[in-house]
Amino acid sequence: MAGKVIVVGGSLGGLFAANLLLRAGWDVHVYERAAEELQGRGAGIVTHPELFEALALAGIPAGESLGVQVQERVTLDTDGSRIAACRLPQTLTAWSRLYQTLRSGLPDARYHTGKHLVSFTQEAGGVEARFADGEAAKADLLVAADGIRSTVRQQLLPRLRPVYAGYLAWRGLVEESALSEQARRDVFPYFAFGLPPNEQMIAYPVAGRHNSVAPGQRRYNFVWYRPVDEEALRDMLIDGDGKLWADGIPPPLIRQELLDAARRDARRMLAPQFAELVEKTTALLFQPIHDLESPRLVFGRVTLLGDCAFVARPHCGMGVTKAAGDAVALAQALRDAASIESALERYEVRRLAFGREVVRHAQELGAYLEATARGRPPASGLTRTPEAVMANTAVPL
Secondary structure: OOOEEEEEOOOHHHHHHHHHHHHOOOEEEEEOOOOOOOOOOOOEEEOOHHHHHHHHHOOOOOOHHHOEEEEEEEEEOOOOOEEEEEEEEEEEEEHHHHHHHHHOOOOHHHEEOOOOEEEEEEEOOEEEEEEOOOOEEEEOEEEEOOOOOOHHHHHHOOOOOOEEEEEEEEEEEEEHHHOOHHHHHHOOOOEEEEOOOOOEEEEEEEOOHHHOOOOOOOEEEEEEEEEOOHHHHHHHOEOOOOOEOOOOOOHHHOOHHHHHHHHHHHHHHOOHHHHHHHHHOOOOEEEEEEEEEOOOOEEOOEEEOHHHOEEOOHHHOOHHHHHHHHHHHHHHHHHHOOOHHHHHHHHHHHHHHHHHHHHHHHHHHOHHHHHHHHOOOOOOOOOOOHHHHHHHOOOOO
16 A cells, blocks of 8 residues: 655654555655754764664665674763673764665655645545645655644644753754863763762763774763752753743853853762863753643544654653654555555554553653752652663663
8 A cells, every 4th residue: 555645744753654655555755844854953862772773774774884892881980980890782873874774764855844734624535734835845744753743733732732851952063073081981981870969960972073983083972860849940951141931042042150050060079080071062952851642643634653642751861762763553454454544543542552662661760860950859769879770761662
């Protein structure tokens, strides 16, 4: 079975869906809101076997060049000494590297930028999407892959909103060449952890500029979790001109006083190797952590995928892998079913259960941080000891 499909959202989830459906014979067109392609992003991504399986099914080669190979995890005390270690081989990559890999598999004529979806309607047997520039597109199926603030989901489930978890993550990337000899020795070869009181730091190497994984040309990615109550978060989302960015402040608009305070806190609370990462990051930013769980995935000929449907806290490192798995499940259901309706029903049953499982697991991993932020006793021990943190963070379910 094949037909025409509109994919709203040209990030990783949308590209996985587009590549898989195109390979299955569908007439696929991706509509991305951004005016330019998204190559400039640089967040780190933890890979899992399901991610490589999805790439293989999409016919996209992804060998060791996809990322940096790490063999061991370590935890550092606040004085910089190693207090725990475990062997756990893993491939760690960068958002831009994976985006380029997926984007190269899709013909340019099928990827449309500057397409801000305004609305869509459904009729018997089809969907019509309308964009801000006046263009309209019709298809047999619409796949919503437009992320946590999805326009599609907001039209379908207007009362559903991301729920703030009570803490945020400071994030950044540092050039390998900029690190001191101590940092290159103590943390760069590893997936590294720090557990200051009531907080958590994780860091790992990823591809560098031009997606290079050559020694000396890579980058080190970190995520520093910190409890912040809602009132303080609201203040952090106000830029220097007094504008509130309730859905997330653009990194260049974060007030300098907040950046300076974060760097001071890093020197005070973190291992010196981690404090160096925060200090040397040129584009330090923060990300409020949210939960999102859609009660449904299918609405007629429209279906939700990736972060549009479920957003799990980053502790489990499953965001991209879950989106890839959603795309695989959708493509397989459409291949095996007698109709689009029966295929979507099968997809929903399968991926609703998995999405809920990922969200619950991520909440367990973040329970200690959330409890600290909200003044409650922690309900989980998964984030209390170095051994537990290393064994449970960013591993396959």
